[in-house]
Amino acid sequence: MTAAKLPAIGCEHPMAGIARRTHARVPPYAFYEGRKQDWRFSMADEVTLVGQEAEGLAARACRGAGATEPTTRSLVAATMSAALFGPPTLGFPHLVDYLDSFRDGRISTNPQPKLNRPFAAFFVSDADRGIAQLGFDQAFDQFVETVRHFGVAIFTQTNSYTAGELGYFVRRLAAEGIVGLAATNANAMVVAKPGGPAVYSTNPLAFGFPMGDGSPPMIIDQASSATAFVNIVAAASEGRSIPAGWAVDADGNDTEDPNLALKGALLAFGGRKGANVALMVEMMSAGLSGGPWSLDTPDFRSGDVSPGVGMTVIAMMPGVDQAARIARARTQADRLAGLGVFIPGVTGTSKKEQLTIPAGVHRRIAEFAANAPAAGNMSLA
Amino acid sequence: MTAAKLPAIGCEHPMAGIARRTHARVPPYAFYEGRKQDWRFSMADEVTLVGQEAEGLAARACRGAGATEPTTRSLVAATMSAALFGPPTLGFPHLVDYLDSFRDGRISTNPQPKLNRPFAAFFVSDADRGIAQLGFDQAFDQFVETVRHFGVAIFTQTNSYTAGELGYFVRRLAAEGIVGLAATNANAMVVAKPGGPAVYSTNPLAFGFPMGDGSPPMIIDQASSATAFVNIVAAASEGRSIPAGWAVDADGNDTEDPNLALKGALLAFGGRKGANVALMVEMMSAGLSGGPWSLDTPDFRSGDVSPGVGMTVIAMMPGVDQAARIARARTQADRLAGLGVFIPGVTGTSKKEQLTIPAGVHRRIAEFAANAPAAGNMSLA
Incomplete structure (x- = not known):
């Protein structure tokens, strides 16, 4: 789907302002147990995408935020994995933090990670201010x-x-x-x-x-x-x-x-x-x-x-x-x-066929995606 | 010191019976936070030993319980380490569990641990029903x-x-x-x-x-x-x-x-x-x-x-x-x-010059030590 198909967003959720005021203090893991209460999930409107649509949108958004292809590939894979198997807030909602950070310079858009092995089984990576997943x-x-x-x-x-x-x-x-x-x-x-x-x-x-x-x-x-x-x-x-x-x-x-x-x-x-x-x-x-x-x-x-x-x-x-x-x-x-024990990652986990993304999150991502270069110039393969 | 110097013990602490009735359910780690309330610490009488005395007593007790020298060396070292640096209950009080278990057959007194390295940095030890420390x-x-x-x-x-x-x-x-x-x-x-x-x-x-x-x-x-x-x-x-x-x-x-x-x-x-x-x-x-x-x-x-x-x-x-x-x-x-953070192992830790052992624990250990072969036949070096 393209940005042109986005539903119109008329208003922000009333908690959004509070969250923005304080969100500089909230690391990603702070959302783990709060996903149902997360303001980014509290918006009435949601956008449903099948996997390929979501993946394509995420890739275009990364490119639109200036990320080069290696970073785009790594971040899209991690975003899809979190969205499909992990806490949903660490999928597309957290992608917005990455996109903002590419834009603001907190993440290098074109890092060159350096890998060393000072011992045979001990890896030392310098991520060069890029995303952790790339290194x-x-x-x-x-x-x-x-x-x-x-x-x-x-x-x-x-x-x-x-x-x-x-x-x-x-x-x-x-x-x-x-x-x-x-x-x-x-x-x-x-x-x-x-x-x-x-x-x-x-x-x-x-x-x-x-x-x-x-x-x-x-x-x-x-x-x-x-x-x-x-x-x-x-x-x-x-x-x-x-x-x-x-x-x-x-x-x-x-x-x-x-x-x-x-x-x-x-x-x-x-x-x-x-x-x-x-x-x-x-x-x-x-x-x-x-x-x-x-x-x-x-x-x-x-x-x-x-x-x-x-x-x-x-x-x-x-x-x-x-x-x-x-x-x-x-x-x-x-x-x-x-015996009734909750096995994290297993109990209640099933692969999702489609993803539901809060409309406010989708809108932010689509705004970045709209800045992406023409698709013909890019490949995620 | 020898068993002959032990103080006379006139009575058991009133909780000892309760603890014995239930102690089959209490693994060693159950004592970690309870050392002050531990019945084995609640006895009024205590015996104070300097390090070498305590080490010698522990070694004689292991031998008296039938342990061979490799097991004796390993268990004495672990007991002294717990007594000096770890939770005191996992030193000499827990040694009684080991001695009872040598006697009852829950620990092999003469195990032959087998070590394999299926991968270069992956060790696989079979402790042969002995103490974990020996392997x-x-x-x-x-x-x-x-x-x-x-x-x-x-x-x-x-x-x-x-x-x-x-x-x-x-x-x-x-x-x-x-x-x-x-x-x-x-x-x-x-x-x-x-x-x-x-x-x-x-x-x-x-x-x-x-x-x-x-x-x-x-x-x-x-x-x-x-x-x-x-x-x-x-x-x-x-x-x-x-x-x-x-x-x-x-x-x-x-x-x-x-x-x-x-x-x-x-x-x-x-x-x-x-x-x-x-x-x-x-x-x-x-x-x-x-x-x-x-x-x-x-x-x-x-x-x-x-x-x-x-x-x-x-x-x-x-x-x-x-x-x-x-x-x-x-x-x-x-x-x-x-900044006030408790650093486990560091905060408040100082090497003890002497050890204080509950008299009831000391008595049990000394009973095993009394069965040890003559010291001239043994060496802990």
Whole structure:
């Protein structure tokens, strides 16, 4: 479909203004648990696209925002993966953040990632201020080959835009029958405990285990924060209090008043243990890659400076007999599901035939797409 | 000191009976957060030993329980490390579980671990029903050399007794300037959510990052359960209610009544996200090693069958310039500590000159030590 077919948009959702006012503080992972409350999903109008239409639109929008073909290919693949298999907000809604960032200079439109292997199974990528996915994609075949050869390998990267859907990286590995563990960080907005300053980003951790043919992989992908910032915005808008343990006020005190929380920061999930998970993610991401600590990372939604963050992905063979280990894990996942356990990535997951995109998001993307060069000059193949 | 010098013990602590009645359900990690409430710490009498005395006592006790020298060396080292740097309950108090298990046949006293490397950086150890530490120790030098050569390596093990203090394994690596991540499991006693059956053990995860000379390493080592089972025992004994979110009753319903919780199971920490951490640990431990799932693991404190569990340790170089990366991490840890963040393994940690052991624990260990062969026949060197 083309921009000419877009439905007319008459008004913004009433929460859009609030979200814009505060959205510079909301990293992508803040949307994870809040997708139903996300203002970008709250608009009454939605646009439905089949996969190819959505892919074509995303590609034209990337080109329209100035991205060169390697970046376009990598970002379209990650966007489609998140839209089809991950949290929908990290698909097309988050693509808008990428497009804005190409335009504003927070993401290089034509980066030249540099890959080094200081040790045989230790990859070091400099993303050259581009998207995180491009550096990973350029290393991917070699990385997978290395895992198959040595049994394990580690990919570290610095100097990229924030990672988008972190589960994407381990989902890619799972498709190769490889177990993956990934960590990344961004600008600080989570306190380690009530009373303290924000010291971590929402510090997501992702883990993927292949489940074999006929099943999507097990994909755990979760922020270390107790909730999404957007949920606090929603509570404030609707006059509801928030549960203790979600956020602190500007003085670092635990609060149940969302208006005070809006001036404060998020808490880690699960108290002290969750804060330790955030610390582990910080050390795995910034500590192992050499990327900036959350305290030193520029905001990924404002300004013209790349957040330049780090990411670490550890990839492992599931054992000597790869197929047997995967089948065994699949049997156990089925057994746990039969006992009522939610298996992330598997339970309730089915491939979508078409995508439903909030009309406001679609409109923003289509505006970028309208600036794309003529299609005849481009190929996504 | 010898058994002859032991103080006379006139009575058991009133909680000891309760704890014994239920202790078959309490895995070692259940004690982590409960050390102050641990019945084995509640006895009024304590015995103070300097390091060498404690080490000698532990060695004689292992020999007295029938352990051969390699097992004795490995277990004494792990016990001293936990006693000096880790949670004290996983030092000498947990040694009693090992001694009982040697006696009862749950741990082989003379195992012959077998080590394979199906891939160059992927170690597979069969612990031959011995202690987990022995298989790790026999691979350790080769494992460290491999990490230094390839940048990363993975150690998986099956067929061992439960791992004891999991932080020990990553502390060993940190002493070599290596970053470590470890996971293990045991018999099921944690539900994934209220209403469901127990499907995971307390599934601990440990992470170590070296901090360089002059500082102990950062060691995160925590169970995936919300609290220690022993805390529920204590609440029941003292007539206190327990917070929501700690445990469920026999029907799987969330309960604040510790007496109902005693018939039920523990909850994961941090709700759904903590349950996902438990699932990740399950897949890393049993899934990657091929060891038994928590649902299939025999109890480690009763019967004469080895729990035969699995463990996985991933070890990574902290980067190309090892010393610079460690120094950078140390600077950041100091910065976070200055902002009030608790850095596990570092904050408040100082090497103890002497050890204080509950008299009841000391008495049990001394009973085993009294059975040891004459010291002249043995060497721990």
